[in-house]
Amino acid sequence: MKQNILVIGQGGREHAIAWKISKSPKVQKVFVCPGNAGTALEKDIENIDINISDINSLINFVKTNNVILTIVGPEVPLVEGIVNKFFEHNLKIFGPTKEHSLLEGSKVFSKEFMINYDIPTAEYQMFSNQDQAKAYVANKKHPIVIKADGLAAGKGVIVSSSVEESISAIDKLLNPDYSEFIVIEEFLSGQELSAIYICNYKGCSFEIGLPWTKDYKSRDEYNSGPNTGGMGAVSHPLSYEHKNEVYKLYLDIEKILVKTINGINDYNKKTNVKYLGFLYIGLMVDSTNKVKVLEYNCRMGDPETQNLMLSLENQNFDFLEMIFNDPTIKIQDLNIENFNHNNRGYCCTIVLAAKGYPEEYKKGFYIDTNNVEESKTVKLFHAGTVLDDNRICTTGGRILTINVYAENQKEAVNLAYKNIKKIKIFEDKDMKIENNNLVFFREDIGN
DSSP states (O other): OOEEEEEEEOSHHHHHHHHHHHTSTTEEEEEEEEOOHHHHTSTTEEEOOOOTTOHHHHHHHHHHTTEEEEEEOSHHHHHTTHHHHHHHTTOOEESOOTTTTHHHHOHHHHHHHHHHTTOOBOOEEEESOHHHHHHHHHTSOSSEEEEESSOOTTOSEEEESSHHHHHHHHHHHBBTTTBSOEEEEEOOOSEEEEEEEEEOTTOTTOOEEOOOEEEOOEEEGGGEEEEOSOSEEEEOGGGGSOHHHHHHHHHHHHHHHHHHHHHHHHHTGGGTOOOOEEEEEEEEEOTTOOEEEEEEESSOOTTHHHHHHHHHHHTTOOHHHHHHOOSOOSOSBHHHHHHHTTOOOEEEEEEEEETTTTSSOOOOOEEEOTTSOOOSSEEEEESSEEEETTEEEEOSSEEEEEEEEESSHHHHHHHHHHHHTTOEEESSTTSOSBOGGGEEOOSOTTO
């Protein structure tokens, strides 16, 4: 019997998850709450107009529409306890509880957690007082990293190159309107690596590692400009190193995964609930291939998810089966699996954003994507869009992504840029006043 699935969220991550889940032969319909223009245009996907903070209405919808599984995309509902509420009604939901989501919900908690459970990370200090924080940075070697304690959608992190910039960052992040605490930590250099796991219903030691990805957090080329929620992603270059190097890196990351899962379950042992859901471990790999943890997310990364879903589709994996893992899938980590089966295609993801993002930007202009021919290897995922009389209208800073899967890096990158340039931007609903200056994208994704 085919099943109904609910995906919570409205961004590119949720569009990609819903699209991939809808490909499963076990699925009849995927509901997305609230969804976007992209999910509205998909076959077998239906947007649901319910406020995601209205958990009682979501629970009622699930009960009355034969939804057998709810997948939570964004972090805010997790941190606010949506999983706990669903558990109270004996409803199947995929995501960590409020207690487990502290890994992402508090930078202070996550840093202390890493130290307590012997997980390699950058040296740091925590502050709740501006004067003390400013005195601390005055004597520190720069660059340094300053992070707001709570959730900030990827934008509460400032890499400062001077004392003056650090003081400005402290003023911005450490105040009652933003965050009561900040973390100041050493700047780590190397290659960032996103390791994302499906911590499925089989429990500990059955986690499935998804292909490593590299995301581009800075707004501008060459990793300059302010931090964003992500301007693009690619299959990670380290995935294509010699097999022995990949395996060594896999073992080091696996140790971090085991310490993390065991640690957070130990911390929350009184709840009698184990970690369930996606776990994102943001890593820095230095020139000697040693790894340290930059951050945890209790959900899939964005735009890494778009990249991964297209890769999984082209590698013929059923994403829903990986979540249930019943019967048990013999794959432990796709980075090793891909080597053994010589299945090492490359995926490139480029974000189209509104000019000015992540600061002030214009909304309410229109997008024409008709010149982009989607296929099994070329896919658009929407983020900040809605349908307005069947026209795509912008509502957010990150508008959509173009995703291309190919046999090699050069082909994927070239095709991604070729396709993103086919998208037309219009100021008006009648689509007569074309103005591509309303948007931008990074020109160096994959280079």
